[in-house]
Amino acid sequence: MARLDVQLGPIRLSNPILSASGTFGHGLEMRHIVPPGLVGGLVSKTVTLRPRPGNPAPRICETEAGFLNSIGLENKGIDHYVRVVLPEVATADTIIVTNIGAERVDEFAELAARLDSESAVDVLEVNLSCPNVQDGKLPFSTDPAMAAAVIRGVRRATSKVVLAKLSPNVSRISEMAIAVESAGADGITAVNTVLGMKVDWRTRKPGLWTTQGGYSGTAIKPIALRCAWECARSVKIPVVGCGGIVTASDVLEFLVVGCRAVQVGTANFGDPGLLARLAAELEALLDGAGLASIEDLIGSLELHAPPPARCEPGSSATRDLRTPSARDAGVAAGGASA
Ligand SMILES: Cc1cc2nc3c(=O)[nH]c(=O)nc-3n(C[C@H](O)[C@H](O)[C@H](O)COP(=O)(O)O)c2cc1C
Numbered sequence: 001m002a003r004l005d006v007q008l009g010p011i012r013l014s015n016p017i018l019s020a021s022g023t024f025g026h027g028l029e030m031r032h033i034v035p036p037g038l039v040g041g042l043v044s045k046t047v048t049l050r051p052r053p054g055n056p057a058p059r060i061c062e063t064e065a066g067f068l069n070s071i072g073l074e075n076k077g078i079d080h081y082v083r084v085v086l087p088e089v090a091t092a093d094t095i096i097v098t099n100i101g102a103e104r105v106d107e108f109a110e111l112a113a114r115l116d117s118e119s120a121v122d123v124l125e126v127n128l129s130c131p132n133v134q135d136g137k138l139p140f141s142t143d144p145a146m147a148a149a150v151i152r153g154v155r156r157a158t159s160k161v162v163l164a165k166l167s168p169n170v171s172r173i174s175e176m177a178i179a180v181e182s183a184g185a186d187g188i189t190a191v192n193t194v195l196g197m198k199v200d201w202r203t204r205k206p207g208l209w210t211t212q213g214g215y216s217g218t219a220i221k222p223i224a225l226r227c228a229w230e231c232a233r234s235v236k237i238p239v240v241g242c243g244g245i246v247t248a249s250d251v252l253e254f255l256v257v258g259c260r261a262v263q264v265g266t267a268n269f270g271d272p273g274l275l276a277r278l279a280a281e282l283e284a285l286l287d288g289a290g291l292a293s294i295e296d297l298i299g300s301l302e303l304h305a306p307p308p309a310r311c312e313p314g315s316s317a318t319r320d321l322r323t324p325s326a327r328d329a330g331v332a333a334g335g336a337s338a
Pocket of ligand 1: 020021022023045046060067069071073099127165191192193215216217218220242243244245263264265266267
């Protein structure tokens, strides 16, 4: 049987599959269908300092090939999360990731400080797609300096493992990845939803109350894969891929481009039992391919041609993301065949 456990910074995951924020409750609501021990980790919905009612309906709609949502970070706030959710989540035999969101730099740090003493929390995931109300309402995720300021504040406030969750809605995601790495992030989640819009020509109304929203599901996989690859080749910290993942093959594709783990979001709505099956499906694929460990696939991308230049001036080389065992075994590296 192939080994599925992977190293994510200082944390060992039993397998590389996590739920994606906002698509799986806080994780335990689904335990009768997905026993927590079958996934590498559970990611909470975004938790904010104060309760948020979220946006008015319609705030989710289906499109031809995915979901559009503008939930507006509905949640009951950090007090409720710590008092009610965490004691329950603490019983789960898997890694617990708490996703935090805020509209001000200092609020992110305050949330991180509150959660620092909570032993049930293994990892903090910082949702940088929240609007920055201090500075023009654009999301933190669109400005390297603002994203870095958030991560620096969180880093100072906690000794927990910190993942920075990036947005695909930028022209150079590698710049964002480098900024959050320099600010002290232990890892990157790539990516959140793609900005999109739906309209009904008969009623002339948008599909969402907020007009535009976050697009997710199968259709965004190529975008997410490209973003994850750009991040993985730009930084040394581990990358968790997210976006459009539905099958075990999808998971392996994200690992080949350099991710050490993945998150599954929209696919849970169509198939609530998916996360309970994916690990076994991964094992079968790896056994069929004669691979002893899933880690051997990480960063094993073989390019047809030299990679396009990265955003930093003067650098176009890709890093060797393979584990030492994969290198020794001669598994091909990203860029090595160029
Ligand atoms: C209904 C819904 C709610 C979401 N809520 C959050 C959230 O609260 N925080 C967050 O960081 N991402 C949130 N996301 C984004 C997902 O975590 C994920 O990054 C994105 O959907 C891409 O993955 P997917 O294509 O597998 O769904 C949400 C996505 C959906 C569809």
